[in-house]
Amino acid sequence: MINLLLLPIILPFFFAIILLFFKENVRVQRTLTLIGLAISFTFSLVLMAKVKADGVQTLTLGSWPAPFGITMVSDMVSVLLVTTSILITFFIVMYSFEAIGKERERFYYYPAVLFMLTGVNGAFTTGDIFNMFVFFEVFLMASYVLIVLGGEKKQLRESIKYILVNVISSALFVVAIALLYSVIGTLNMADISVKIAEVGQPGIITVIAILFLLVFGIKGAIFPLYFWLPGSYSAPPIPVLALFGALLTKIGVYAITRTYTLFFIHNMPVTHELLLVLSILTIVAGCIGALAYFDLKHIMIYNIIIAVGVILFGVAQMNDAGMTGAMFYLIHDMIIKGALFLLIGIIIAITGTSNLRKMGGLMKTNAPLGWMYLIAAFGLAGIPPLSGFTGKLLIVKGAFEAGNVWGSVFILASSLIVLLSVIRIFIYAFWGEPVELPTTKRRSYRIMIVPAALLVVISIAYGVGTEWIVPYMTDASDVLLKPSIYIDAVLKE
Amino acid sequence: MKTNDVILQTGTKVVFFIIFLFSIHIFFAGHFAPGGGFVGGLLTTAAIVLLLLAFDLKTVQKALPFNFMIVVAVGLLLALGTAAGSILFDVPFFTHAYDDFNLPLFGVSSLHTAMIFDAGVYLVVVGSTITMIQTIGGDS
Numbered sequence: 001m002i003n004l005l006l007l008p009i010i011l012p013f014f015f016a017i018i019l020l021f022f023k024e025n026v027r028v029q030r031t032l033t034l035i036g037l038a039i040s041f042t043f044s045l046v047l048m049a050k051v052k053a054d055g056v057q058t059l060t061l062g063s064w065p066a067p068f069g070i071t072m073v074s075d076m077v078s079v080l081l082v083t084t085s086i087l088i089t090f091f092i093v094m095y096s097f098e099a100i101g102k103e104r105e106r107f108y109y110y111p112a113v114l115f116m117l118t119g120v121n122g123a124f125t126t127g128d129i130f131n132m133f134v135f136f137e138v139f140l141m142a143s144y145v146l147i148v149l150g151g152e153k154k155q156l157r158e159s160i161k162y163i164l165v166n167v168i169s170s171a172l173f174v175v176a177i178a179l180l181y182s183v184i185g186t187l188n189m190a191d192i193s194v195k196i197a198e199v200g201q202p203g204i205i206t207v208i209a210i211l212f213l214l215v216f217g218i219k220g221a222i223f224p225l226y227f228w229l230p231g232s233y234s235a236p237p238i239p240v241l242a243l244f245g246a247l248l249t250k251i252g253v254y255a256i257t258r259t260y261t262l263f264f265i266h267n268m269p270v271t272h273e274l275l276l277v278l279s280i281l282t283i284v285a286g287c288i289g290a291l292a293y294f295d296l297k298h299i300m301i302y303n304i305i306i307a308v309g310v311i312l313f314g315v316a317q318m319n320d321a322g323m324t325g326a327m328f329y330l331i332h333d334m335i336i337k338g339a340l341f342l343l344i345g346i347i348i349a350i351t352g353t354s355n356l357r358k359m360g361g362l363m364k365t366n367a368p369l370g371w372m373y374l375i376a377a378f379g380l381a382g383i384p385p386l387s388g389f390t391g392k393l394l395i396v397k398g399a400f401e402a403g404n405v406w407g408s409v410f411i412l413a414s415s416l417i418v419l420l421s422v423i424r425i426f427i428y429a430f431w432g433e434p435v436e437l438p439t440t441k442r443r444s445y446r447i448m449i450v451p452a453a454l455l456v457v458i459s460i461a462y463g464v465g466t467e468w469i470v471p472y473m474t475d476a477s478d479v480l481l482k483p484s485i486y487i488d489a490v491l492k493e
Numbered sequence: 494m495k496t497n498d499v500i501l502q503t504g505t506k507v508v509f510f511i512i513f514l515f516s517i518h519i520f521f522a523g524h525f526a527p528g529g530g531f532v533g534g535l536l537t538t539a540a541i542v543l544l545l546l547a548f549d550l551k552t553v554q555k556a557l558p559f560n561f562m563i564v565v566a567v568g569l570l571l572a573l574g575t576a577a578g579s580i581l582f583d584v585p586f587f588t589h590a591y592d593d594f595n596l597p598l599f600g601v602s603s604l605h606t607a608m609i610f611d612a613g614v615y616l617v618v619v620g621s622t623i624t625m626i627q628t629i630g631g632d633s
Contacts, residue, residue, distance in 0.1 A: 001582075001583070003579070003585065010573070010577060010586075011571060014577075017568075017569045020565065020566035021566055059585050059586065060601040061585055061586050061588075062585060062586075062588050063584055063585050063588040493523075
């Protein structure tokens with residue numbers, strides 16, 4: 001079964017096509033989406049076991065030899081990200097049954113989610129830089145649909161901003177690829193890496209590296225390029241926001257990680273130093289935003305930006321501990337952001353507002369929700385047995401080893417601010433005198449809390465079961481730090 | 494005075510078939526000459542747009558009673574099916590196959606599965622462009 005590594009991409013695509021035939025039948029759409037995601041998840045687990053046992057899996061489409069066809073590469077990094085993406089999408093789809101509303105469900109909501117997952121998984125798996133651009137467009141197109149679906153005034157305004165920014169960054173992506181192609185003459189990522197090593201990264205390649213950082217930085221919201229994110233992400237309904245917050249910026253982070261560990265590794269004092277400085281500035285900017293707002297959505301959105309900074313800081317160290325920590329933190333952040341967005345979605349549904357000042361005393365009416373939120377918040381801040389701890393510990397360790405003492409101080413201080421920002425939500429929403437709540441249906445509350453609770457449980461397991469996860473993360477960071485593993489797997493002579 | 498489109502409508506009835514046949518020609522020529530599924534699909538769309546200009550939306554919908562979203566979905570299935578067929582033979586995804594067939598009327602012709610993929614592209618292009626034009630033009 002040599003096509004196994006393609007199944008997590010093909011299956012969501014196939015089910016999305018099938019859903020186009022059942023526009024009006026919401027029940028069929030829901031069932032088929034869940035079945036499709038469950039099957040894709042099973043195959044991605046099989047693939048992960050295969051990658052763990054046999055090393056990097058590659059497949060060049062159309063039986064062409066390696067640098068001439070499009071190669072798909074599934075190493076531990078990409079298979080971990082693919083599996084997590086499918087898992088999170090599964091729970092968000094479950095949550096959508098209650099939260100998104102019939103009107104949107106009847107207008108291609110589920111096909112758009114599945115098309116987006118196709119693009120996301122493709123971007124994680126591809127081994128060809130132009131193919132990566134195509135998969136970027138696939139998930140961006142689907143995300144345009146999701147952000148505007150419903151047609152509220154705010155959504156329309158913010159979607160124009162979102163589309164404008166992404167169209168410009170996509171054009172820059174094409175320009176960057178064109179420039180790279182004119183210098184190197186190949187598009188296969190392994191081949192690019194070999195050719196760059198041969199010419200020893202002259203100045204023009206470093207320029208291209210910065211150009212790539214600009215492109216992926218817009219997608220992944222790093223410091224001076226994150227301006228579009230808070231507005232655009234606060235417009236769509238909560239399940240879409242959870243999907244975007246958990247998956248989309250992480251693709252930018254993955255793309256930076258991949259290009260900065262595979263291509264541009266011969267002039268690190270320029271490229272990686274810049275990445276380091278920008279990641280710290282990203283953390284600072286995110287912290288300021290997370291403290292500044294009294295709005296649930298905005299606090300969480302700025303926490304996305306902080307996490308992007310932390311992961312890229314780990315990547316910029318380019319040593320074992322830093323890279324393993326970055327991988328740990330990346331997967332942790334996808335899971336916990338999914339869980340937290342779903343939980344604050346429930347809080348907003350119960351109180352009917354996202355303004356913290358208008359809430360209070362939810363602990364008396366919704367105690368399980370409160371405890372779950374508290375656990376997720378501690379997990380986000382990185383309190384020991386929970387999931388955020390190991391990643392951040394390893395990142396800080398890596399930074400100390402690399403001599404970036406000040407950087408690690410920023411990371412540790414940012415944890416405190418993250419904790420403060422999410423605990424503030426807990427204090428304002430759950431403690432204090434109960435405010436009068438609008439009447440909501442208990443049934444819809446129960447349907448929405450199940451997927452959120454399951455995600456919290458998974459994040460706890462991820463933190464407690466660190467011992468079992470370490471080998472996978474070490475494999476991932478090995479592939480990133482030793483490009484020869486990747487290159488040999490693709491261009492086997 | 495009453496306006497009358499009789500010259501435009503009569504002309505359209507003839508020209509439509511010429512454009513349509515040309516689009517089919519372009520579609521089949523794609524392997525050895527400029528052309529293929531994308532331009533072929535756009536030309537077919539152009540022919541239908543000419544119909545829309547000469548007649549109105551309702552008449553054209555009556556003449557071509559397809560749901561064009563379904564056309565898109567069928568096109569995608571065709572393309573994905575062609576590429577995924579290789580999974581059954583355990584060769585890499587997207588591996589195409591071809592052979593020579595002795596067809597009546599055409600003689601010996603070389604048939605390639607890439608053409609089925611192109612047919613998928615053709616259907617997606619026609620379906621999505623017509624959907625766009627119908628949605629913008631209609632006032633439902």
